[in-house]
Amino acid sequence: MVPLGLLSKGEKAEIVDIKAQKGYYHGKGKDLLCYVYNIGLHIGKTVEMLNNAGRGSVLVKVDESRIALGRGIAMKIMVRRIEK
Amino acid sequence: MSLELKIQSLKLNEGENPVRKKAIIVAVAGNPNSGKSTLINAIAGTRLQVGNWPGVTVEKKTAVFEYEGRKIKLVDLPGTYSLSPYTQEEIIARDYLVHEKPDVIIDVVDATNLERNLYLTIQLLELGIPVVIALNIYDEAMKKGYKIDIKAMEKMLGVRVIPTIATKKSGLKELLKAITEIVDNPAIHIPKRLHYEEDFELAAASVESYIKTTYPHLAEKYPLRWFSFKLLEGDQHVLQEINLSENETFIKDIREHLKRSHGDDIESLMADERYAQASGLTHEVLKKPETRKIEMTEKIDRIVLNRFFGIPIFLAAMWLVFKLTFDVSGPFADWLDAMITGPFKRWAETILGFIHAPEWTVSLATDGIIAGVGFVIVFVPVIFAMMFFITFLEGSGYMARAAFVMDRLMHAIGLHGKSFIPMLLGFGCNVPAIYATRVLENPRDKALTALLIPLMSCGARLPVYVVFVGAFFPHNAGTVIWSLYVMGISLAILMGVIFKKTLFKGEAPVFIMELPPYRMPYFRSLMIHTWEKGKHFLIKAGTYILAVSIIVWFLLNLPWGVENKRDSYLGKMGQVIAPVLEPLGFGKWEAASSLVAGLIAKEIVVGTMGEIYVPKLEDKKEEKPSLTEDLKEIGTSLVSAAKDSIANIFSTFGIASLSSEESPEMKEERESLRNVIRKQFTPLTAYAFMSFVLLYMPCVVAAIALRQEFGTWKWYGIAFVYQMALAWIVAFMIYQGGKIIGLG
Ligand SMILES: Nc1nc2c(ncn2[C@@H]2O[C@H](COP(=O)(O)OP(=O)(O)OP(=O)(O)O)[C@@H](O)[C@H]2O)c(=O)[nH]1
Numbered sequence: 001m002v003p004l005g006l007l008s009k010g011e012k013a014e015i016v017d018i019k020a021q022k023g024y025y026h027g028k029g030k031d032l033l034c035y036v037y038n039i040g041l042h043i044g045k046t047v048e049m050l051n052n053a054g055r056g057s058v059l060v061k062v063d064e065s066r067i068a069l070g071r072g073i074a075m076k077i078m079v080r081r082i083e084k
Numbered sequence: 085m086s087l088e089l090k091i092q093s094l095k096l097n098e099g100e101n102p103v104r105k106k107a108i109i110v111a112v113a114g115n116p117n118s119g120k121s122t123l124i125n126a127i128a129g130t131r132l133q134v135g136n137w138p139g140v141t142v143e144k145k146t147a148v149f150e151y152e153g154r155k156i157k158l159v160d161l162p163g164t165y166s167l168s169p170y171t172q173e174e175i176i177a178r179d180y181l182v183h184e185k186p187d188v189i190i191d192v193v194d195a196t197n198l199e200r201n202l203y204l205t206i207q208l209l210e211l212g213i214p215v216v217i218a219l220n221i222y223d224e225a226m227k228k229g230y231k232i233d234i235k236a237m238e239k240m241l242g243v244r245v246i247p248t249i250a251t252k253k254s255g256l257k258e259l260l261k262a263i264t265e266i267v268d269n270p271a272i273h274i275p276k277r278l279h280y281e282e283d284f285e286l287a288a289a290s291v292e293s294y295i296k297t298t299y300p301h302l303a304e305k306y307p308l309r310w311f312s313f314k315l316l317e318g319d320q321h322v323l324q325e326i327n328l329s330e331n332e333t334f335i336k337d338i339r340e341h342l343k344r345s346h347g348d349d350i351e352s353l354m355a356d357e358r359y360a361q362a363s364g365l366t367h368e369v370l371k372k373p374e375t376r377k378i379e380m381t382e383k384i385d386r387i388v389l390n391r392f393f394g395i396p397i398f399l400a401a402m403w404l405v406f407k408l409t410f411d412v413s414g415p416f417a418d419w420l421d422a423m424i425t426g427p428f429k430r431w432a433e434t435i436l437g438f439i440h441a442p443e444w445t446v447s448l449a450t451d452g453i454i455a456g457v458g459f460v461i462v463f464v465p466v467i468f469a470m471m472f473f474i475t476f477l478e479g480s481g482y483m484a485r486a487a488f489v490m491d492r493l494m495h496a497i498g499l500h501g502k503s504f505i506p507m508l509l510g511f512g513c514n515v516p517a518i519y520a521t522r523v524l525e526n527p528r529d530k531a532l533t534a535l536l537i538p539l540m541s542c543g544a545r546l547p548v549y550v551v552f553v554g555a556f557f558p559h560n561a562g563t564v565i566w567s568l569y570v571m572g573i574s575l576a577i578l579m580g581v582i583f584k585k586t587l588f589k590g591e592a593p594v595f596i597m598e599l600p601p602y603r604m605p606y607f608r609s610l611m612i613h614t615w616e617k618g619k620h621f622l623i624k625a626g627t628y629i630l631a632v633s634i635i636v637w638f639l640l641n642l643p644w645g646v647e648n649k650r651d652s653y654l655g656k657m658g659q660v661i662a663p664v665l666e667p668l669g670f671g672k673w674e675a676a677s678s679l680v681a682g683l684i685a686k687e688i689v690v691g692t693m694g695e696i697y698v699p700k701l702e703d704k705k706e707e708k709p710s711l712t713e714d715l716k717e718i719g720t721s722l723v724s725a726a727k728d729s730i731a732n733i734f735s736t737f738g739i740a741s742l743s744s745e746e747s748p749e750m751k752e753e754r755e756s757l758r759n760v761i762r763k764q765f766t767p768l769t770a771y772a773f774m775s776f777v778l779l780y781m782p783c784v785v786a787a788i789a790l791r792q793e794f795g796t797w798k799w800y801g802i803a804f805v806y807q808m809a810l811a812w813i814v815a816f817m818i819y820q821g822g823k824i825i826g827l828g
């Protein structure tokens with residue numbers, strides 16, 4: 001299990017946990033969790049890393065959408081790599 | 085059954101009444117970027133905002149049209165992924181649906197991204213309002229080789245599903261037909277209740293019956309099934325609205341029961357439940373091809389988002405926008421200028437002379453209104469051209485990439501990439517940019533972004549640059565103007581860092597944003613948006629600037645009969661302020677007076693200069709050409725302006741011409757502001773002056789926008805103070821620094 005933010009370009013992984021707790025997103029951890037959920041990032045979903053420069057935000061692909069995520073939240077989403 | 089029939093016949097009776105003339109309200113809901121605005125435009129042909137970054141439509145927009153003798157009103161809801169109450173868009177969309185109770189909802193579903201779109205659909209179905217699904221962007225889904233079983237989808241959801249291609253206006257007739265069928269017969273079109281897990285259904289049913297007996301007015305006010313789920317989820321927004329606490333015993337009891345068997349977070353469980361439905365449905369109806377080819381969007385992104393090339397590509401794109409803007413619009417601006425200072429002014433003089441208007445009204449009309457408004461109108465082509473190219477970038481999908489690329493830089497100033505979009509809009513006009521900060525989820529980001537927006541050089545500042553650059557740097561006009569924009573951006577970064585360390589201490593915000601696929605924007609929608617953005621400028625020129633031109637003319641001509649402009653009220657104000665500007669290189673009363681007038685709106689700086697400087701040169705009386713000569717001249721010069729403009733576009737791409745631009749036709753020594761300015765300024769003081777205009781305080785309209793968005797004058801006050809200080813310091817450094825290295 002690794003944080004999403006540590007995947008490198010081209011790697012695919014399955015989301016296993018999202019560690020957004022209360023108190024993280026300006027005292028409203030749930031809002032963030034909800035937004036991540038609504039935009040299509042759920043536990044069990046397969047994501048593909050499209051762009052990760054090591055710093056700054058990352059770009060992942062979920063289904064047919066490309067989603068840019070700040071590093072902070074990318075490190076809270078735990079994934080399991082899928083071997084090719 | 086019998087109840088249904090009764091309702092049906094009731095409605096049928098209504099059908100014969102004039103009641104039918106009442107507009108049918110159709111709400112258009114859907115994910116961001118699913119094509120809601122495009123669809124409404126295609127149906128009603130009205131001018132609505134269309135963009136390609138998620139969240140463009142923040143405000144509610146409507147379009148009314150007639151179809152088969154009925155009035156239909158379409159309401160464009162902001163794009164949302166869900167009906168949870170966590171973003172402003174979601175709250176706007178959901179409040180509308182719940183409280184305004186539209187007759188029909190068109191749910192615009194992006195066929196290329198079915199699962200996530202159906203997640204919203206499932207929530208819409210809970211409302212119990214008839215739904216029609218517009219399965220939009222069907223063309224792209226086909227191109228990807230998707231097979232969607234529409235019949236199965238209709239059966240499973242119990243609603244009509246109509247494939248549409250909004251951009252090609254296909255499927256719209258069927259959609260409208262479905263709507264009228266539903267309106268004729270709403271009872272049989274109430275969507276199916278999707279069945280969630282038994283425990284939730286039971287809990288919801290008991291909340292429903294409790295509400296019906298105990299709070300009948302709430303049962304009237306809200307869609308009951310939806311309302312019960314919200315109470316179970318503990319939705320804060322709803323609870324606040326009805327003034328009930330989460331701890332209300334009956335809710336609490338039922339929640340406790342659910343929690344015991346399902347765990348703590350009922351809201352997440354409900355979300356999973358809905359998502360499972362969306363997901364199951366998608367699996368049933370959608371067949372994707374086995375192999376997936378690499379899409380164009382991915383290929384472009386590999387280059388555009390590259391960690392080394394990303395920022396240079398962004399800067400190059402911005403540079404190209406400015407270059408093209410001036411090349412295309414320059415000849416038209418010159419043409420307008422010649423028209424206004426030439427024939428137009430002459431006609432006004434002739435007409436006023438003909439009706440024996442007093443001398444001073446002639447001066448008010450020509451030197452005041454025509455010169456003032458005219459100087460600003462000249463920039464209409466420039467502003468529309470720039471809006472056109474910015475709209476192109478937005479519509480193509482590149483703008484969202486720019487936000488992504490800039491995210492890292494934005495972090496340095498305590499913001500994230502999403503704030504970058506309002507800031508970019510600021511290049512057009514700061515006012516809509518300030519309103520666009522609404523897309524930011526938290527107040528801290530909003531306030532900080534809004535404070536930095538005035539440093540983005542808006543269209544109103546362009547006229548000032550164009551006049552000065554034309555006078556002093558005609559050979560690298562594009563580059564000099566570009567440098568001012570870059571200066572604005574750099575200072576925004578600097579101020580951001582300062583604000584982050586002082587006013588806005590605390591955690592950095594979270595960045596989540598969807599990047600839409602690249603699409604070639606349609607010319608029609610480009611024109612609509614260009615117009616939407618540019619019209620603010622036209623309206624301002626027509627009302628505001630007209631009024632200010634008149635006031636300024638009076639300030640310049642009072643006390644009555646003042647001989648020298650220097651002794652007028654405005655001149656006196658300028659004289660008082662001039663010493664403060666002395667260290668900046670433009671401590672002259674003329675410049676100071678123009679800056680005073682520009683406090684209202686920056687484009688007025690140029691207009692005022694026109695009024696102060698230009699009349700002084702009016703000694704030589706030219707013989708007046710006849711009306712027909714005038715008209716002929718207008719026509720031929722317009723044609724040649726168009727020719728020049730087109731030639732310029734092509735020369736933009738020629739490498740040689742990039743650095744050595746032809747100077748605009750300054751050949752005929754037109755009586756022009758530029759000539760006077762050349763005598764009053766040096767290239768160095770001109771640059772310092774432009775920097776000052778760039779930076780000094782937001783205009784009054786922006787001030788009103790700031791006040792409206794934040795409900796307090798506090799942020800405007802801060803912006804005013806810091807910008808004044810910044811403008812003075814920067815202009816000081818440019819002028820004094822330039823003198824030291826011998827540029828003076
Ligand atoms: N290929 C294709 N593109 C479409 C279709 N409908 C819309 N688009 C494009 O999708 C993009 C987004 O369209 P909009 O109408 O702005 O979407 P919206 O749903 O109003 O977006 P928001 O207001 O941001 O929620 C535009 O570039 C449209 O040209 C379609 O049927 N096919």
Ligand SMILES: [Mg+2]
Pocket residue numbers: 120121122133134135140141160
């Ligand atoms: Mg829209």
